[in-house]
Amino acid sequence: MKKVAPKKVKTKQVEEEATQEEEIQVVEEKGVEQKKAPKTTTKETIIEDDEVTVEKSSEGVIEVKKHETSQSTAEELSIEQKLLSLYNLQKICSKIDDIRMIRGELPEEIRDNEDEYEGMRTRIGKYNDDINNLNLKIASENTNIEEANAAIKKYEEQQNSVRNNREYEALSKEIEFQQLQIQVAEKHKEKHAAEIADKKAKIEEADEKLKELEEILEQKKAELEVIVADTEKEEKELLATAGELREKVSDTRLLSAFDRIRKSAHNGLAIVRIERDACGGCFSKIPPQRQLDICLHKKIIVCEACGRIFIDDKLVKDHENE
Numbered sequence: 001m002k003k004v005a006p007k008k009v010k011t012k013q014v015e016e017e018a019t020q021e022e023e024i025q026v027v028e029e030k031g032v033e034q035k036k037a038p039k040t041t042t043k044e045t046i047i048e049d050d051e052v053t054v055e056k057s058s059e060g061v062i063e064v065k066k067h068e069t070s071q072s073t074a075e076e077l078s079i080e081q082k083l084l085s086l087y088n089l090q091k092i093c094s095k096i097d098d099i100r101m102i103r104g105e106l107p108e109e110i111r112d113n114e115d116e117y118e119g120m121r122t123r124i125g126k127y128n129d130d131i132n133n134l135n136l137k138i139a140s141e142n143t144n145i146e147e148a149n150a151a152i153k154k155y156e157e158q159q160n161s162v163r164n165n166r167e168y169e170a171l172s173k174e175i176e177f178q179q180l181q182i183q184v185a186e187k188h189k190e191k192h193a194a195e196i197a198d199k200k201a202k203i204e205e206a207d208e209k210l211k212e213l214e215e216i217l218e219q220k221k222a223e224l225e226v227i228v229a230d231t232e233k234e235e236k237e238l239l240a241t242a243g244e245l246r247e248k249v250s251d252t253r254l255l256s257a258f259d260r261i262r263k264s265a266h267n268g269l270a271i272v273r274i275e276r277d278a279c280g281g282c283f284s285k286i287p288p289q290r291q292l293d294i295c296l297h298k299k300i301i302v303c304e305a306c307g308r309i310f311i312d313d314k315l316v317k318d319h320e321n322e
């Protein structure tokens, strides 16, 4: 391939060809159109890169020259080769999917366990708050009992100095009432104590669950670490191989179709074999004539039902050990 000179050099070549009057135009570049037309035609390079050179003549004619790049000069891969490379790419991509899936579930599980752990801790905190409140209620019932007892004591003393039966009876009624109050308070205390016992049992249960979760979390985190360490290198290698295969296929449209199909396919398969006269991806039947076309490798043929690219079994088997 002929090496094209960089822009500056090109400009100099032009300068040599041009007359002195024209030289100014070239140096100024942008002012070319406004200047008086030169007698001889000169060319100015507007764009020049690996793929194309755009030249503008002094007469305003724009010329586009496409370079013969390695891409266009290299013999195009045959459909057969493209399919095979794509098939190999599929295998690599599936392996990468597998690695990511193993790793992908574990972090999610760990997150779930951590959420559960936090939830459990919050619940224990709430149980403890409840217990504190119940203890306050018990203390208040105790005060009620003390007050009732004090009242009873006072009424009993008053009974010693009553003037008649009626007064005595009235005080007895008061004493009875206070005794009832004490009974009610004792009932409440019992109820609160039972609730406290219940909450304490729940806390114990939750504590056990917390310990279990801690162990599970530790285990899963260690497992994830191992997986990441194990698969990181493999994944990198697979990604590199995938990159090489993509370069080999070197058909942007085919590759973007491949990526698109892979994304929408639940199993991540974009290129499939024919299995028992059916698409290996969605299992819809393929008519015999279409199967023949697929085996001819004259063009890329996709499944009419699911859009996956077909590759025939024989082609895969013939190259399996390459």
Ligand SMILES: [Zn+2]
Pocket: 279, 280, 281, 282, 283, 284, 303, 304, 305, 306, 307, 308
């Ligand atoms: Zn299909």
